[in-house]
Amino acid sequence: ELSDSTIRNGEYISMIEDISPACNITPNSVPTLCAYGANDKIVPTNQKYILFDSLKTHGVPYVYVEFPNSGHALANDPDSMAAYVRHADIFCNRYFKNKTE
Numbered sequence: 001e002l003s004d005s006t007i008r009n010g011e012y013i014s015m016i017e018d019i020s021p022a023c024n025i026t027p028n029s030v031p032t033l034c035a036y037g038a039n040d041k042i043v044p045t046n047q048k049y050i051l052f053d054s055l056k057t058h059g060v061p062y063v064y065v066e067f068p069n070s071g072h073a074l075a076n077d078p079d080s081m082a083a084y085v086r087h088a089d090i091f092c093n094r095y096f097k098n099k100t101e
Contacts, residue, residue, distance in 0.1 A: 022047075022054040029055075032062040033091050035084050037070035037077075063087050 006012045017023040032055060036048045048064070055062045065084045067077040074081065 022051040025054040025058050027058045029060045031095055033087055034062055034064045035074055037067040037072055037074050040072045042072040
């Protein structure tokens with residue numbers, strides 16, 4: 001439980017690390033398709049660099065698609081959404097294709 005006390009004593013840091021995607025990446029993590037809205041008010045856009053650094057450090061393949069006019073819902077960039085869907089298709093064919101075919 002987050003409280004004034006956990007914030008004052010710094011305990012909140014380990015709480016954040018427990019749930020942060022960037023802190024939970026390992027060399028065995030799955031390839032990742034990332035999308036961020038440049039106007040996101042929920043997840044600050046600088047957080048993407050922490051995630052990207054962790055993915056790079058652990059050698060996890062990733063693709064990033066930016067949504068320059070969007071917030072958290074990624075709703076204001078149709079061209080970026082089209083690019084994201086194209087990358088998702090590539091990811092599905094590359095990583096999820098039935099290997100018995």
